Amino acid sequence: MSASSVAERLHESGERVTRQRLLVADALEAGGRQLTAQELYEQLRRRHRGFGRATVFRALEALVAAGVARRLEQGGNAHLYVACAPSHHHHLACTRCGRVEEIDEGYVRPVADRVAADLGFRIDDARLDFFGLCAACAAAEGDRSAG
């Protein structure tokens, strides 16, 4: 995602294009992973003296409104932000080795549709977590119980 495209998308959603917002978008994308507002603030503050904490929160709000970033309601107390993640995050967590894999939205959509149709709910957001053993741990477990 280029800076110009961020600028365009901000402009298209009626958000002002400011140096700070572009810097936050840059840092978010450069991170290449989920980041908290605090992490972004510390990073930006290191490179740009006088970068405000409130500015990071306001910039993130604007970026989310413009669809440039997404806010994930997940774990802990702090929200996680991610650059332009198109899909939701569903997880497959191995209770043995702790590995976490992400599940594609495609798996969840049919259930959501069925539930919506059957119960009359209008579903806006979904959160799906599976817990169990990953392929490697399942194999190891199988060996052990077999042997």
Next chain:
Amino acid sequence: MSASSVAERLHESGERVTRQRLLVADALEAGGRQLTAQELYEQLRRRHRGFGRATVFRALEALVAAGVARRLEQGGNAHLYVACAPSHHHHLACTRCGRVEEIDEGYVRPVADRVAADLGFRIDDARLDFFGLCAACAAAEGDRSAG
């Protein structure tokens, strides 16, 4: 969910059975909807002088550990808690009126099977939460946007 069953489930998961934990479980179930720790605290405080705020957080933690309550990661800054039956891990929460319905395991099983088959995971437990508008609220919303 009777108080005795809450006590049993606490005991089974190695959690102590205390008056406060049972009161929190009661209040949560009586609420019949998603509640924040703060709401529970205020409610319990009104009925039981000297009920501690930290106690509510600790009790909720114990209840979640015992499978008596579930913590929903959604919306605002505060977590939402909801009373839940032992066999049900899936919820449909209305973000407008706060009502929570439980989703039958049958909806989730096919997805779990597909994920297990596709990714080689052995799935032991699944948590599915949907957020949106219940039938009544969706209808009200429709009326408003239409009129």
Next chain:
DNA sequence: GTGAAGATGAGACTCAGTATCGTCTTAGTC
């Protein structure tokens, strides 16, 4: 009943996020 482990209540503390305020920047208009 006893004692140790663990829970409680009070309240201080941490930390994410918001509000406020005076100043500065953006962007539309000329």
Next chain:
DNA sequence: GACTAAGACGATACTGAGTCTCATCTTCAC
């Protein structure tokens, strides 16, 4: 390019959820 109003900025105070500490009390295995 200059003007101007709306809105963003940085600093910082504030709010509120959740945690930690500590002295005291309760639970529960024996």
